[in-house]
Amino acid sequence: MLSIRTARSTHEKKLSVVIPSYNNADWCQRNMESVFDQKYTNYRVIYIDDCxxxxxxxxVRSLVERLxxxxxxxxxxxxxRLFALANIYQAVYMCDDNDIIINLDGDDWFPHPYVFSYINxxxxxxxxxxxxxxYKTYPDGxxxxxxPIPPEVVKKMIFVKLNARRTSYEHFMLGFLSKFEKKICCMKIASFQ
Known part of the structure; x- marks a missing residue:
């Protein structure tokens, strides 16, 4: 596991935080503040309210302006209403190829201000x-x-055959999508904790 101290000393890659959201008025302040409180500067947020x-x-708009x-x-x-996948798709293609995409649901939040540094x-x-x-559930923790994704899945590039409930939040470089289509053979999967 990487240390937070180490994470703060590296070059900041550009992060794009994609937040698909539906009826999250009760959670949006905690959600957005967990993003804006990150000890990281090179990021943008794409918040999609799904009707x-x-x-x-x-x-959300009021909070963004106030902060x-x-x-x-x-x-x-x-x-x-378009639902989460369509919203994520729309947002991802607003990003640059070298962006690291972080998907955060509108009713979720980051646990501490060094998440972006760790991902970076x-x-x-x-x-x-x-x-x-x-993730941890709230309030019981x-x-x-x-x-973990099995090594044979990574080696054979058969991610689509995984059980859909195997992973939680995904983070990826947008360039990954085009590389995946070209069947790249060398790829590491890093587990984020």
């Missing part, structure tokens, strides 16, 4: 294109369902 009916979009984060945050609002440290290795992480 919420509880005022989520207005809450002075307009320059790094893009807030999008769907006129009809992992991606200093040019062979790392994709990572995954674990139970660990989630994510499991």
């Amino acid at each position: 919420s009916s509880d005022g989520t979009f207005d809450c 002075g984060q307009q320059d790094r945050t893009t807030c999008l609002r769907n006129k009809k 440290e992992i991606y200093q290795d040019p062979n790392v294109w994709l990572t995954y992480s674990q 139970q660990m989630g369902f994510a499991k």
